[in-house]
Amino acid sequence: MLAANFRIETATAASRTIALAGAGLVLVLVVLPLFVSRGLVQDMIFVFYMLALAQLWNLLAGHAGLVSVGQQAFVGLGGYLLFAFTVILGIDALAAIVLAGLVTGICAFPTALVVFRLRGAYFAIGTWVVAEVFRLLIAQWKQLGGGTGTSLPVSVTNEVAGIEWIKRVFDVRTAAARDMEIYWVALALAVGTVLAVYFILRSRRGLALAAIRDSELAAESVGVDSYRTKLWVFAVAAAATGMIGALIYLQKARISPDAAFTVIDWTAYVIFIVVIGGIGTIEGPIIGVIVFYLMQRYLADFGTWYLILLGGLAILVMLFAPRGICGYLSERYGISLFPTRRRLVSDKDSPGM
Amino acid sequence: MLLYGPHMLDAPGGRSDFRVMLEIRQLSKSFGSLRAVDNVDLVVERRAALGIVGPNGAGKSTLFNLITGDLRPDAGTVRLDHRDITAATPYERSRAGIARTYQVPQPFENLTVFENLLVGAVYAQGRREHEITDFCAEILERTHLMRRADSPAGSLTLLERKRLELARALATGPKLLLLDEIAGGLTEGECQELIETIRLIHAAGTTIVWIEHIVHALLAVVGRLIVLDFGRMIAQGEPQVVMRSAEVREIYMGIEA
Ligand SMILES: Nc1ncnc2c1ncn2[C@@H]1O[C@H](COP(=O)(O)OP(=O)(O)OP(=O)(O)O)[C@@H](O)[C@H]1O
Ligand SMILES: [Mg+2]
Numbered sequence: 001m002l003a004a005n006f007r008i009e010t011a012t013a014a015s016r017t018i019a020l021a022g023a024g025l026v027l028v029l030v031v032l033p034l035f036v037s038r039g040l041v042q043d044m045i046f047v048f049y050m051l052a053l054a055q056l057w058n059l060l061a062g063h064a065g066l067v068s069v070g071q072q073a074f075v076g077l078g079g080y081l082l083f084a085f086t087v088i089l090g091i092d093a094l095a096a097i098v099l100a101g102l103v104t105g106i107c108a109f110p111t112a113l114v115v116f117r118l119r120g121a122y123f124a125i126g127t128w129v130v131a132e133v134f135r136l137l138i139a140q141w142k143q144l145g146g147g148t149g150t151s152l153p154v155s156v157t158n159e160v161a162g163i164e165w166i167k168r169v170f171d172v173r174t175a176a177a178r179d180m181e182i183y184w185v186a187l188a189l190a191v192g193t194v195l196a197v198y199f200i201l202r203s204r205r206g207l208a209l210a211a212i213r214d215s216e217l218a219a220e221s222v223g224v225d226s227y228r229t230k231l232w233v234f235a236v237a238a239a240a241t242g243m244i245g246a247l248i249y250l251q252k253a254r255i256s257p258d259a260a261f262t263v264i265d266w267t268a269y270v271i272f273i274v275v276i277g278g279i280g281t282i283e284g285p286i287i288g289v290i291v292f293y294l295m296q297r298y299l300a301d302f303g304t305w306y307l308i309l310l311g312g313l314a315i316l317v318m319l320f321a322p323r324g325i326c327g328y329l330s331e332r333y334g335i336s337l338f339p340t341r342r343r344l345v346s347d348k349d350s351p352g353m
Numbered sequence: 354m355l356l357y358g359p360h361m362l363d364a365p366g367g368r369s370d371f372r373v374m375l376e377i378r379q380l381s382k383s384f385g386s387l388r389a390v391d392n393v394d395l396v397v398e399r400r401a402a403l404g405i406v407g408p409n410g411a412g413k414s415t416l417f418n419l420i421t422g423d424l425r426p427d428a429g430t431v432r433l434d435h436r437d438i439t440a441a442t443p444y445e446r447s448r449a450g451i452a453r454t455y456q457v458p459q460p461f462e463n464l465t466v467f468e469n470l471l472v473g474a475v476y477a478q479g480r481r482e483h484e485i486t487d488f489c490a491e492i493l494e495r496t497h498l499m500r501r502a503d504s505p506a507g508s509l510t511l512l513e514r515k516r517l518e519l520a521r522a523l524a525t526g527p528k529l530l531l532l533d534e535i536a537g538g539l540t541e542g543e544c545q546e547l548i549e550t551i552r553l554i555h556a557a558g559t560t561i562v563w564i565e566h567i568v569h570a571l572l573a574v575v576g577r578l579i580v581l582d583f584g585r586m587i588a589q590g591e592p593q594v595v596m597r598s599a600e601v602r603e604i605y606m607g608i609e610a
Contacts (some may be wrong), residue, residue: 007492010481079446081573203481211472218459220443221421222452222525223477282461342482344467344490345504 005347010136010202015339020338029187033180034170041179045251048186052244053195053266054273054285056237059197061271062280063206065213067120070127070268073134074109074238076260078245083144083255086156093160096247097185104242108235116230129265129267135261149256155254183253189244194338196240198282200233201340208307209233272314278324282338287325355425364425372397373435374529374560375420380429382415382584389415390426392586397529402561404575404592408570408604412584413564414456415529420562423452433529447477450528454535456564462507469517470504470524477525489524496520497552510539523554523581530554532563536570548573568596580604 011019033041053071060066081100091099108240115126139147158174166177200206208229211219214228245266249255269292273304277288295313299306321328330336375397382390389412405413418424420431422443430439438446452473459530461469470492474485493499496516501509506517507597515535522530532551534543544567551574555561565571571592578592580601585598595601 006486008486135447207468207475210464210468214458214461214463217423217443218455218461218521220457221447221470222473222521223444223447225442225444225476226474272373293375341465341503342468342471343465344486344493346490 001070007343007347008272009345010339012336012339015336017189018023018099018337019172026187026191031184032186038176038179041183042238042251043293043297045179045183045186047289048190049181049244049248050270050292050325051289052186052190052275053241053270054277054289055190055193055197055282056241056244057267057270058274058279058281058285059200059233060237062274062284063197063213064209064230065216066330067124068115068127069124069263069271070115071241071270072235073127073131073265074104074108074132074241075245075248075266076138076257077107077134079241079249079255079260080141080144081242082246082249083150083152087150087153088143093156093172093250094162097243097250100246101243104245105137105235105239107242108238109231110259112234114228117232131167131261131263137258138261139257145256147257149254149259151255152253157250165352167296170245170259170307182247185247186251189240189247193240194282194286198340200236201282201338203231205229206340210288230334249256269310275314276323276324278326278328278330280323281326281336282340283330284324284326285337291325296316371435372399373408374401374433375562376430376432376435377420378430378432379597380416380431381427382412382419382424383427388412388584389465390419392429393581393586395579395594396446400560401576401577402555402563403537404571404578405562405564405581406566406571406578406601407581411581413581414533416553416581416585417453417533417562417564418447419492420531421451432478444476447485447525448479451531452477452522452524452525452527452529452532454515454533456466458504458511458518460509460514460517460521462505464506465503466506466509466517467502468521469492469521477527485524488526492520492523495553497546498525512543513581515539519550527559529560529562531559532565533597534564534566535566536565538594539567544570572596 033045047232057068057071060068076099077145082093082096082104085096086093101322109128115123115130118126136211144150157178160178162181163174166172166180167174170180172180175275206220208224211224212226212229219226249260273288273292276291278284295310299309317324319349358372371501373396377393377395379511380393381388393416407413419426420459422441426439430437430502432438433446433449433451436449438449441449461472464472467489469514470489471482474480476481478485491500493502498513498520501513507591509517536547539547547571551561551563554576559565561574563571575592577590578595579589580587580595582604588598590593
């Protein structure tokens with residue numbers, strides 16, 4: 001019936017160039033700790049894990065419509081599992097990060113059983129309640145310090161696989177080698193998260209998630225199993241969040257229930273990053289985390305005023321640029337660094353790109 | 354046209370007629386004290402086109418929701434192709450070959466028009482994206498949405514949203530297509546085009562059930578008509594005969610000539 005054959009295109013010429021630039025940037029980031037101060041290395045670790053957390057929250061809220069305010073449940077759980085695996089079972093910290101992610105992912109299933117019964121605001125509140133329950137339960141764990149928490153023994157932090165190698169090759173002391181190793185793991189998790197989210201969105205699951213977010217009713221009517229799809233993305237995000245939680249507490253080397261399950265650090269700031277940068281996009285959290293870091297760095301001394309400023313800025317963005325900085329830019333200039341739109345292209349048309 | 358009474362359903366050996374696509378038995382649904390669908394029996398033959406008319410609030414859309422699984426019946430059964438699907442979820446029914454349009458369009462607003470079709474083509478048909486690209490393109494062409502293929506569905510006009518409902522339903526490759534008032538608000542010319550499109554779909558072998566207040570559009574396509582009122586089926590049979598019957602004339606006084 002139609003003369004032309006059609007195919008699907010997602011990438012654009014601009015996005016290919018930008019992908020190359022992005023790869024170059026990642027390479028620069030890989031070698032960065034060899035040339036900069038330890039202070040900056042530690043700051044960058046913070047940027048990387050906040051970026052990864054923001055991407056994951058955005059995957060749930062922005063792409064799948066699951067607005068959770070309880071992601072601290074999985075950060076805290078990942079952190080505590082790292083302590084349990086290394087301190088109690090004597091497993092190497094790197095392996096413990098992966099294991100913590102797996103176990104956290106498994107814990108997402110009973111959590112989902114509860115919170116998936118709730119919709120909208122009730123879902124959000126439900127996730128928070130679950131996180132509180134996790135915190136109260138963990139506080140009973142006497143072996144890991146109960147309500148006051150505990151520290152990682154120096155033997156664990158200083159004997160992570162690879163540290164000796166880093167000390168030898170780069171001729172640095174143990175503390176610096178530790179920072180470098182954690183930096184690289186954090187970078188790998190951040191880049192891995194960005195790529196994973198991108199490939200999820202480009203896969204058929206990405207279509208299903210967007211459909212569920214926009215109309216769960218209609219999604220089901222065209223064959224999407226919404227419960228399983230949501231369960232899958234919730235568990236994947238929880239597993240990744242758990243790994244990041246484990247990494248965070250490997251760096252901090254000290255954990256307590258109140259810090260590990262805080263809604264401010266692991267959800268409120270994360271939402272701020274996503275909202276400022278642009279919800280529902282991959283670029284958004286990247287821009288958001290840079291803004292957040294700069295504010296944190298230069299304004300955090302103002303204490304309460306800093307928090308008021310954060311909140312005020314978030315409200316302004318929501319009112320005047322509801323799709324964040326990145327939504328504003330892409331509307332104005334029509335660029336997308338991570339194109340996920342499937343464009344229908346006719347072979348008749350000149351490729352144009 | 355035959356009247357389909359219960360006697361047709363119970364062929365010897367308890368097996369239903371193989372020509373039957375959809376079989377509804379004693380289906381009921383209440384909202385509180387309101388009986389939205391009240392003990393409805395209905396059989397739709399394979400490749401048939403059935404029209405449903407009835408006043409506002411008669412339970413027409415509710416009947417669709419029971420067929421697609423959006424709502425659970427209080428009593429009764431739904432069979433598709435002789436398989437009891439009363440307990441099946443909406444997505445399972447979609448994969449089994451039922452597609453529907455929503456009276457109030459429910460586009461995936463942040464996906465493009467083309468992506469809206471892809472969802473159904475990929476999930477209901479279990480195909481890969483590149484395998485069904487041409488198929489989706491053909492539907493876009495046929496429903497006059499090709500020009501808008503790469504636009505976000507949220508930017509469509511109401512008319513385009515209605516077309517998208519039809520296009521997205523077609524993209525699932527349905528055996529049974531349920532249309533809920535898709536002709537409302539069209540100009541006469543657009544209405545004629547729509548009739549032509551639906552005729553083509555029907556001619557290609559799809560079984561159609563169409564709820565419509567624009568009776569002349571309905572009569573141009575369907576071979577049988579049923580009338581719902583207060584959740585009950587009050588008349589059925591040959592469309593012209595049904596439209597002339599006393600019950601229908603009473604209901605439709607002033608609605609449509
Ligand atoms: N989810 C619901 N909850 C409560 N009442 C409902 C619900 N859905 C429909 N109803 C009621 O059930 C009755 C039948 O509604 P339905 O939408 O099936 O009518 P309809 O025949 O499609 O009408 P219309 O021609 O206006 O679309 C109406 O009185 C309606 O208000
Ligand atoms: Mg209706």
